[in-house]
Amino acid sequence: MTAHSHHSTAYDLIIIGFGMASHRLLQELGQLSLAPKRILVLGEETLPAYNRVLLPQLIEDSSTDISLPALNFGQNIVTVLSDEKVVSISRQTQQLHTESGKCFVYRKLVFATGSAPVFPDFCNEEDIAGSGMYGRMLALRHTGDVAKISEFPAGSHIVIQGGGFIALETAAALSAHYRVSVCHRGPYLMNRLLDETASLLLQASLEQRGIEVLLQTEINGAKASPHKLQLALSGPAGLRTVAAELLIAALGVKPRCELAKLAGINTNRGILVNHQMQSSDPDIFAIGECAECNGETVGLVAPVYQQAVVLAQVLTRPVLSGQTHARYQANTSATNLKISGLAISTVGDIGALLKNTNPALNSLVYQDQQQGDYRRIWLLNGQLQGAVLCGDTSLIQHYQQLMHVPQTTSPAAGTEDWLNTWLFQVA
Amino acid sequence: MQSHAPQNTHSTCPYCGVGCGVVSNKGSATIAGDLLHPANFGRLCVKGTALAETLNTQGRLLQPVVDGMPADWPLALTTAASRLQKIIVEHGPGSVAMYLSGQLLTEDYYVANKLLKGFIGSSHLDTNSRLCMASTVAGHKRAFGEDVVPGCYEDLELADLTVLVGSNLAWAHPVLFQRLLAAKAVSPDKKIVVIDPRRTATAESADLFLPIRPGTDVAMFSGLLAYLARQGQLDTDFTEQHCTGLTQTLEAAQCWLNIAQLADYCDVPVSDLTTFFQWFGATARTVTVFSQGINQAANGTDKVNAIINVHLATGRIGKPGACPLSVTGQPNAMGGREVGALANQLAGHLRFPSELTGIDETPDAEWQALRQFWRAPDLVQQGGYTAVDLFAAIGRGEIKAVWIMATNPVVSMPQADLVKQALQRCELVLVSDIYQDSDTVAQADIVFPALGFAEKDGTVTNSERRISRQRAFLPAPGEARADWQIVCDVAKALGFAHGFNYQNPAQIFREHAALTTLCNNGRRALDLTACRAMSDAAYDAWQPQQWPLPQVGYDSARLFANGQFYTADRKAKLVPLSGLEVLPRQGGDFVLNSGRIRDQWHTMTRTGRVPALMQHQSEPFVAMHPNDARRYQLKDGDLVELSNALGIFRGRAQLTDAQRCGELFVPMHWSGQFGFLSRCDVLYDDSRDPISRQPAFKQGQVQLKKLVVSAELVLFSRQPDLLPQLHGLCSYVVTVPHANMTEYRMALTVPANALAQLISLISHQLISAIQQSAAGAPPEQIQAQAPQHWRQAYVQDDQLQALLYAGPTLPALDRAWLDQCFANLLTATTRRQLLRGAPLEAGDCSALVCSCFQVRQQSIQQAITKGARCSASLGQQLKCGTGCGSCLPEIRQLLQHAPMLKI
Known part of the structure; x- marks a missing residue:
């Protein structure tokens, strides 16, 4: 990375966090000649921003390239400081202070602090910091976590708590070298993103790889020794103790907004921002997993990138006055789970659709069990509401587009080929 | 008997009464028209063209x-x-x-x-x-003293006026029709008059079409006789020397002399009737072709004699281009x-x-x-x-x-x-x-x-x-x-x-x-x-x-030219006729007409096995006028039931203004082997001509009822014999054989909320049938489902076993493609498109028009849109109509942008 070091403590723009959101914002700004000139990026990790989505692949194959595209800063002077944690912000003076005692002045400030993993209730601070439980407990958030996992010898028993995306991709990645169990409290895997049939297909595919799937199972406690980890499980089979080498928590994430809260910026689950990614302080912005726009936080790459694009334009706005304001609109985007041998894609809020009892809500299903193909879509008055695809996921782009096609132009139910149009047509 | 077949065997086609010569090459399974046979000179209709496909031994009886x-x-x-x-x-x-x-x-x-x-x-x-x-036999005997056809096929080519009455020659005797059209193409002044209650494919080629009220033929020809007598257009020399009964016959015909009243009685425009009479009077070379529309009536013999009376009275018998010509149905x-x-x-x-x-x-x-x-x-x-x-x-x-x-x-x-x-x-x-x-x-x-x-x-x-x-x-x-x-x-x-x-x-x-x-x-x-x-x-x-062949080389092309008949007095007999129609007895809202369709023969035991011939009309149907359909709230393709005290028939409503109001037409072909409640002949009583004893298949009487269908279901299966199992489960089922599978088309009338259960029952039966034939292994299933829609495929070892589509409406099914899917091992891509019913790069699934070259309506319409203006240019581009030619009337209709005539 080429970063011009600059010794002045005042910056046109300071970005807290150097993850994927931050990286994309810099990429966008680099292409805008009217963007803030002097930029400071403060990252917690020692590495430059990398593709976090690929961490499970990195477990499976240590040669996986997780780097993001090289940045071209154009006219801007960008300073990146790694391993630099911000501890406080004074909005009156537009100053921020780091753990190492540095102080910087900003004109515009962007929070790109991302999110933190959720840990089980029985964990204490030490466990979460990674120093408790003899290092037998972690969440997959950083490359460091990958390194820790790789220290466990092949054949070790690894229990993953959680039944979502990260949990399952991690489980699949680990299954090549380890004995893996997945403990999920829900009735079936990925119960907020998939319907039961798709989930069972997924489960069968995981079980085929030797992964043990324990449903409706809670981990009530863990006891660690230097050599072993004892987990107390309660599930359909009752209470039992399971021995393992490592527990990976994959219970989801929560936006990191404590610092913003301390600074008196309005927060809820995340840092509250408007459609220009602007917080309650006009000079302070937030993007990525730490931001909450219109009641929604995001956890996928695509909307984060959209936010970065919007913010880059917003930050150049004073010079571009008279032009239409850039505006972030939470766009329904597809989710793709890629476990070798089984592709799963979804679009729409499947969890909500499954609970929806509106009799006008139709669902269309295609299944070829042998082939591992499964499609289910939901329609309300001829408008696509959501889709789950397994196996052949080639239609997902088509569905993603149809999610935004107004009802009048979409094929109506009851016509001769509505089933063909919805379940078999190619984009 | 011949012990082995020579290179080429000359034989005759086993279908209709035209009796075309065919040549089988090298005893192999190829059959062509015999260029030298005087009936067809090499021409064949679509059924004859497909003869080779009926020669396999599948389904044959091989021992007592x-x-x-x-x-x-x-x-x-x-x-x-x-x-x-x-x-x-x-x-x-x-x-x-x-x-x-x-x-x-x-x-x-x-x-x-x-x-x-x-x-x-x-x-x-x-x-x-x-x-x-039988009615023709009786009519011939009454008039000539013996059952003798006076003329020959060449007369059709020599005639300046051809009257087709009760004959859909275009479909029932296509080769004769092609000969007639070929002659007309050479001499366009030749006239064709078609008299038929239905505007058939034959009528589409007519210069004058008289959509006669059924059963009024005797009146029309009696009226013609009376008209010709008044005009002084009878051949009195001939009648005086060679006929008896003219006076009484003319007397009986007098009551039909008023053309306006007659037109009203026959329900045809008076101007058209007048034109017909004028043409007939003015044209010495007249052939009147008649067939089942005349014979299959409670007064069939009288109808035959009404026609012969006119020919005798004008002396138009046994002369080149002038005769009454009965064409028979069977070889x-x-x-x-x-x-x-x-x-x-x-x-x-x-x-x-x-x-x-x-x-x-x-x-x-x-x-x-x-x-x-x-x-x-x-x-x-x-x-x-x-x-x-x-x-x-x-x-x-x-x-x-x-x-x-x-x-x-x-x-x-x-x-x-x-x-x-x-x-x-x-x-x-x-x-x-x-x-x-x-x-x-x-x-x-x-x-x-x-x-x-x-x-x-x-x-x-x-x-x-x-x-x-x-x-x-x-x-x-x-x-x-x-x-x-x-x-x-x-x-x-x-x-x-x-x-x-x-x-x-x-x-x-x-x-x-x-x-x-x-x-x-x-x-x-x-x-x-x-x-x-x-x-x-x-x-x-x-x-x-x-025949006759009293000696070798005898010229027997035409008889009676010498005025010698085979009655006791050697004179032909004109038969006085009442002309009042004989009404059927069953009682009902509709008159029921029945007959042949283009690509089928009799009870389909042979033609029903030829996939190409099953596509023009794949299901039994009930052709009706749109006004009648409206009264019963029917649209094209709806399932209807015809019934009377004798029985029940079910078929698809086919709306066409070629049909007169109040009259229905059903195909005579479907049997219990191809459908359930598909035999139209259960509806006919024993009404028959008192002289010939021939049944009146053209004038049944029936009630009509719309069947409310909750779902249409199409099943394609390797099993050719599921019909008995299926007809217990649905209100309507017919089979359509294809090369590699059998299609079952069904209609379900159970309430919508019972459909799911019924479909699962059908699929259950299907699975056990597949398991029985495959040593117990259950098939893999592919399913697609939506509210009130079901689609299922059954696969074993990458071989498609069965496909089922059900719902209020069905997708456009590319049957040729589906048939191929049964023939080949399934690829992943094909497998993913099975339940679509057609490949993504879909072929033309529209109605089949030309059976010989398998050309469909959509292709023809596209060619017309691109500028084809006549059947000849369509023939050049697509080959349609260049085989047997029996689809030419339909092609001409498409050229006129009229809705396609299906009956």
């Missing part, structure tokens, strides 16, 4: 069956003979009957007639020609008539004593001569039961044994359900057939496997009195035998060896020829003197020739 068990010939023959003997001893010879077919060769017919009438001594021998030609309807295979005929145009009483001094002379000739002491002396009465006598238990050959009366007879019951009750039912699975074979006690068209040797006579050879070019399948051979075998087993010791069909033909010379001396036209000493080699080398 006795009481449902396979048997060898000795067992079958002795069982048949002993059971017949027992019945004859207990109940007399009159308790035995035969029901024959225009599919039989003259030689088969001859020996059957000889056995029953001459040796067993029963006169209850009738044929399915009764359903088809050998005429041959059967020649050997006397009708209950009211004796043999070889010889007459019963009762027929000659008052005409001849020794009325039993011909009968005596035959008795001696056959050395048949038990020769019957009078006629027996005709078809309808024959089956009624079986139903009453009066006839205890019946032998049915080459026909399917359970489908084709009126009161078809009663016929089925009668056969179920009959003590002994013998059936000779070539297929295992006809509705009639199902009722048999003893089944004899017979030879099919490609394996047979003998003669047939077509509609212009032309005798042609059918020659074998394929070996007999299994143990099948020639029909004449089976008859002779049974005759021998009955102890009649001396009368049935024939070595080959030539020997039988010579005997038949000799028989025509008995007491003849010019008394009868049917005279085959030239053939009675013909050698076997000459028989084998026989070239198509017309």
Whole structure:
């Protein structure tokens, strides 16, 4: 990375966090000649921003390239400081202070602090910091976590708590070298993103790889020794103790907004921002997993990138006055789970659709069990509401587009080929 | 018999009465038109073109069956003979009957007639020609004194005016129609008038179309006669010298003289009727072609005579381009008539004593001569039961044994359900057939496997009195035998060896020829003197020739030109006719007409096996006028039920303004093998012509009901025999065979909330059928489902086993593609598109127009959109219409941007 070091403590723009959101914002700004000139990026990790989505692949194959595209800063002077944690912000003076005692002045400030993993209730601070439980407990958030996992010898028993995306991709990645169990409290895997049939297909595919799937199972406690980890499980089979080498928590994430809260910026689950990614302080912005726009936080790459694009334009706005304001609109985007041998894609809020009892809500299903193909879509008055695809996921782009096609132009139910149009047509 | 087939075998087509010559190449499975045959000069219709596809042995009877068990010939023959003997001893010879077919060769017919009438001594021998030609036979006999067709096919080409009445020549006799159109193309001034209650494909080519009210033909032709008389356009020289009855006939016709009243009665525009009369009056060279629309009526014989009256009165008979011309439905309807295979005929145009009483001094002379000739002491002396009465006598238990050959009366007879019951009750039912699975074979006690068209040797006579050879070019399948051979075998087993010791069909033909010379001396036209000493080699080398053949080389193209007829006084007889229509009796809201469709033949036992022929019309239908449909809230394709006290028929509504209001048309072809409640003949009562005893298939009476369908279901399966399982589960099901699978089209009428359960029941049955045929392994399933829609595929070892689509509407199914999916191992891509019903790069799934080249409506319309302006240019681009040409009327309709005529 080429970063011009600059010794002045005042910056046109300071970005807290150097993850994927931050990286994309810099990429966008680099292409805008009217963007803030002097930029400071403060990252917690020692590495430059990398593709976090690929961490499970990195477990499976240590040669996986997780780097993001090289940045071209154009006219801007960008300073990146790694391993630099911000501890406080004074909005009156537009100053921020780091753990190492540095102080910087900003004109515009962007929070790109991302999110933190959720840990089980029985964990204490030490466990979460990674120093408790003899290092037998972690969440997959950083490359460091990958390194820790790789220290466990092949054949070790690894229990993953959680039944979502990260949990399952991690489980699949680990299954090549380890004995893996997945403990999920829900009735079936990925119960907020998939319907039961798709989930069972997924489960069968995981079980085929030797992964043990324990449903409706809670981990009530863990006891660690230097050599072993004892987990107390309660599930359909009752209470039992399971021995393992490592527990990976994959219970989801929560936006990191404590610092913003301390600074008196309005927060809820995340840092509250408007459609220009602007917080309650006009000079302070937030993007990525730490931001909450219109009641929604995001956890996928695509909307984060959209936010970065919007913010880059917003930050150049004073010079571009008279032009239409850039505006972030939470766009329904597809989710793709890629476990070798089984592709799963979804679009729409499947969890909500499954609970929806509106009799006008139709669902269309295609299944070829042998082939591992499964499609289910939901329609309300001829408008696509959501889709789950397994196996052949080639239609997902088509569905993603149809999610935004107004009802009048979409094929109506009851016509001769509505089933063909919805379940078999190619984009 | 020929032991091996030569390079090219010349034979005749086994379908309609045109009697086209065909050539089979190298005994292989390719069949082409015979360029030299005078009936067709190389032309073939779509059915003839597909003949080769009917030649496989699938479904054929390969050995005799006795009481449902396979048997060898000795067992079958002795069982048949002993059971017949027992019945004859207990109940007399009159308790035995035969029901024959225009599919039989003259030689088969001859020996059957000889056995029953001459040796067993029963006169209850009738044929399915009764359903088809009897009125013409009766009309000919009344007018000419003998059943003789006066003209020939060439007359169609020579005529300046051709009147087609009660004949959909374009579809029922396509080759003759093509000859007519070809002549008109050369001389466009030639006129064609079509008289038919339906605007058929034939009518589309007419210069004048008269959509007559059914049953008013006698009035129309009587009116024509009266008109011609008033105009002074009768040939008085001819009538004075050669006819009787003109005065009385004209008197009877006078009441139809007022054209306006007549037009009103016949329900045709007065101007059109006037035009027809004027054209007829002004055109010496007039041919009137008539067929089942005339014959199949309660006054069919009168209709025939009404037509002949006009031709006699104008002297237009036996002259080039001028004659009444009956075209028969079957390949050998005429041959059967020649050997006397009708209950009211004796043999070889010889007459019963009762027929000659008052005409001849020794009325039993011909009968005596035959008795001696056959050395048949038990020769019957009078006629027996005709078809309808024959089956009624079986139903009453009066006839205890019946032998049915080459026909399917359970489908084709009126009161078809009663016929089925009668056969179920009959003590002994013998059936000779070539297929295992006809509705009639199902009722048999003893089944004899017979030879099919490609394996047979003998003669047939077509509609212009032309005798042609059918020659074998394929070996007999299994143990099948020639029909004449089976008859002779049974005759021998009955102890009649001396009368049935024939070595080959030539020997039988010579005997038949000799028989025509008995007491003849010019008394009868049917005279085959030239053939009675013909050698076997000459028989084998026989070239198509017309009778009479009093000597070799005799010109028999036209008869009666000399004014000599075969009545006692040698004069033709004009028949005075009332002309009042005879109304059917059943009562109902609609008049029911029935008949042929373009690509099918009879009860589909052959054509139904040819996928290409099943596409033009794949389901039984009910053609009706849109106004009638509106009253019943019907749209095209809706399921309707026709019923009366006799039975029920179900089919798809087909809306067409080619149909008159208040009148329906249904196809006669579907049987219990192809559908459930698909036999239209269950709706016809025993109404029949009092003279010819021919049933009135053109004028049934029915009620109509719309069936409320909750879901349409189409099932494609490797299993060809699911029909019996399926018809218990749905209100309507028909099968459509394809090359690699069988299609079942069904309609479900259960309430919508019970559909899911019914579909799962059907799929359950399907799975167990697949499992049974595949050693117990359950098939993989592919499913697609939406509210009220179900689609399922069943796969085993990458082979498609079955496909099911159900819902209120169905997707456009590319059946050609689906059929291929059954043929090949499935790829992942194909597999993913199966339930779509068509590949993504979809082909043309629209209605099939040209069967010969499989050209569909959409392709034709596209070509028209791109600028094709005539059928010739469409033919150049797509080849459509360049085969048999029977789709040309439909192509012309598409060119006119009119909705396609389907009936």
